[in-house]
Every structure is written in structure tokens, then in C-alpha cells.
Amino acid sequence: MRAVQVTEFGGPEVLNLVDLPDPVPGPGQLVIEVDRIGVNYADTHQAENSYLAPSKLPLVPGGEVVGRTSDGKRVVALLNGGGGYAERAVADEATTFGVPDGVDDLTALSFIVQGTTAAILLRKNAHLEPGESVVVHAAAGGVGSIAVQLAKAWGASRVIATASSDEKRALALDLGADVAIDSRAENMTDALREANGGKRVDVVLDMAGGSVTDQSIAALAPFGRLAFYGMASRQQPKPIETRNLLGHSTTVSGMWLPHVFKLRGNVFGRALDDLFSLALAGQIRAVAGGEYALSDARAAHEALRSRGTSGKLLLDPGK
Known part of the structure; x- marks a missing residue:
């Protein structure tokens, strides 16, 4: 599969498009065929190893994807430790959430991290x-x-x-x-x-x-x-x-x-449900910040680091 990999820490220049084996799910995990990838400012910290959780090389950045499971269910997921900048990703079932009809990819990815x-x-x-x-x-x-x-x-x-x-x-x-x-x-x-x-x-x-x-x-x-x-x-x-x-x-x-995921009481799940309900009621909306090809991930990181972006940035794994 096509993926973006980091083999040395640094700025956008360390993001390289490569071919990697398909990910293999472990117990309690799902493989997601990725439709869109969310880009977060935290990804820039992950690439330079300045995030709260230390990164390990080699690294496929990216903590959120929207796509479909093997049974065709449309889901949005948070990934443990990265792996999102790819055509396929592995996610824990506990951090994979169904996307309601009427909620598009941009909205689902805007809500899974930024919205919550x-x-x-x-x-x-x-x-x-x-x-x-x-x-x-x-x-x-x-x-x-x-x-x-x-x-x-x-x-x-x-x-x-x-x-x-x-x-x-x-x-x-x-x-x-x-x-x-x-x-x-x-x-x-x-x-x-x-x-x-x-x-x-x-x-x-x-x-x-x-x-x-x-x-x-x-x-x-x-x-x-x-x-x-x-x-x-x-x-x-x-x-x-x-x-x-x-x-x-x-x-x-x-x-x-x-x-937040370590807390009892499903704080995250309730927040996400509230956001989906507000979006479906027309009370809040996601703001598109631009869509980049997976092969152009460096440009997405450059845009984020320049503080010149608005809204949610996406990567298209098919390009």
C-alpha cells in the first residue's frame, strides 16, 4: 500500500511517500480502507518528536481516518500511535465510531479530534x-x-x-x-x-x-x-x-x-454524539481547510506550520 513514512525526525521534508505492506490487525482491532485522512497540528510535533507522547522510528504519522471496515460499515477512527497517512489503517475497536448518515467525511474528521x-x-x-x-x-x-x-x-x-x-x-x-x-x-x-x-x-x-x-x-x-x-x-x-x-x-x-480515553464515563463518546447531533440539526458545521494528495503531505504540514490555514485539512489516499 502507499503510505507516508518518517525515518528521521524533522520538519515537512522528512515525510516521504513509500510502499509498505498492508497493516495486520491484532486482537480487538479492525482494518479500515481509508477514504480520507485528517491532518492535525499534532502531526507536525509527531514528525519532529516534540509531542507529549514520544515517537518511534520508522513512523507513519496520522491519528485519524474515515473509511470502511471489511463488512462495509462507514466509520471514523482514532489510531493508537499513528499509521493514518496510508491507504489502509489499523484501529482499535474501542476508538472506532460509526458515522451517521448525513455526516460527510469532512465533518466526521473535523469532529473526531478538533470537535471533541x-x-x-x-x-x-x-x-x-x-x-x-x-x-x-x-x-x-x-x-x-x-x-x-x-x-x-x-x-x-x-x-x-x-x-x-x-x-x-x-x-x-x-x-x-x-x-x-x-x-x-x-x-x-x-x-x-x-x-x-x-x-x-x-x-x-x-x-x-x-x-x-x-x-x-x-x-x-x-x-x-x-x-x-x-x-x-x-x-x-x-x-x-x-x-x-x-x-x-x-x-x-x-x-x-x-x-481522556483513560477516563471512566465515556467522556469522549458523549462529546462526539453531541457534535453529530448538533451537525445534523444544522447548528454547527465543519470548515474545510483544504484537501491534499497523500503524495503532497509535505505541503499540508508546511501550510499548518505557517499558521496560514483555516478549518480542517484532509489528505486523499487515492492521489
Whole structure:
């Protein structure tokens, strides 16, 4: 089968199209004939071995696919340890989910990682309450574009989006944000408070890291919550001093989706079911970020790393 393989860690240049043997399922696993592959920012970390879970060489990147099982069932799946950038993939039955009629490949792949991340951040980390203000950094991205819509659907009084271009800010507004500001603002604390009518903000969803995180924490209202789920800037924020949290009764939390699978109570499955229901009801939608041939995976990673993308990127394993 055709697949993209990494034999040395690095940037997009280490992604190479090769021929590999078909994957062999183990106990409790399924082989999926892949129709489309989801591309995530985490894949760029996986390729350079800077992800939370260390990578091992040789590596076929990619953690999500949509396709069909041997009995013809249409499924979307999360893959344990990669293997997604290929014509066929092996997935655990426990992380393989049926796709309802009326949900297309783009939507299924947008929801399996980015959508569930947005939903769990808002429900479990931020404990969003109706009438609260929500800041969504990188609001035109995969997680951000869904988080904007969910925040409005779940009762946020004001959704403040940040994005790096006029086009991305326009997309965030089209998705339901009340205001969209430049993510490169010199003083993000002041920019967020101004966007919220001079008031501090209740909830921040942050995947930037560095000074964006520092200044977002400083913008939190009493009992405000910042939910941290990534570090696209590849820069660590300053160490958090607990006395600063005490000063405004604020909360900073983190969420890593692989950890969610270790929890009892089917947190992930419920989030995915909620998303499918909202999509079928026309309340939220996936945003297409571009489709690339499997042979052009390097270009997809280059686009992600440039921060020039919006929505969900896909790979077509047939090209």
C-alpha cells in the first residue's frame, strides 16, 4: 500500500511517500480502507518528536481516518500511535465510531479530534455557563472554528475570536463570533478587555502558548478559567504563580485528548454524539481547510506550520 513514512525526525521534508505492506490487525482491532485522512497540528510535533507522547522510528504519522471496515460499515477512527497517512489503517475497536448518515467525511474528521477537543474544553475544563464571555484563540483553526460555534450554541453571551488575518477574522465572525481581533496584538490583555466592553473575560481557550497565554491569564475575570490545550508557538508561557491565581480566584487547566480515553464515563463518546447531533440539526458545521494528495503531505504540514490555514485539512489516499 502507499503510505507516508518518517525515518528521521524533522520538519515537512522528512515525510516521504513509500510502499509498505498492508497493516495486520491484532486482537480487538479492525482494518479500515481509508477514504480520507485528517491532518492535525499534532502531526507536525509527531514528525519532529516534540509531542507529549514520544515517537518511534520508522513512523507513519496520522491519528485519524474515515473509511470502511471489511463488512462495509462507514466509520471514523482514532489510531493508537499513528499509521493514518496510508491507504489502509489499523484501529482499535474501542476508538472506532460509526458515522451517521448525513455526516460527510469532512465533518466526521473535523469532529473526531478538533470537535471533541472543543466540546470537552468548554464542558469539562471551562464549565461554561450561559451568559459568560468566551475567548477563542486561533478561532479560524480546526478546534477554534468549532469552539466558536459551540460556545454560541451553549449560551455564551459574547464570543471573542482571535486570528492573524482579515480573512480568518471574517470567517470567525461568519461562524458566530461577536468580535474578532488580531492575534498579533501587542498587548493581548488590553485587547481582550477592550473587546469585552472593558470587562475581564470569563473563559479562554488557548493553544498558542508563550506570551499569549501569559496575557490571557492576566485578562481573566474573577473565577475566570483558561483551558490550555496546545503550544503552537512552541514557546513556554511563564511559570504560573499561585498567588496570582488567588488574586482573582482564577483557574488554569490543561487537556490532552489521549488522556481522556483513560477516563471512566465515556467522556469522549458523549462529546462526539453531541457534535453529530448538533451537525445534523444544522447548528454547527465543519470548515474545510483544504484537501491534499497523500503524495503532497509535505505541503499540508508546511501550510499548518505557517499558521496560514483555516478549518480542517484532509489528505486523499487515492492521489
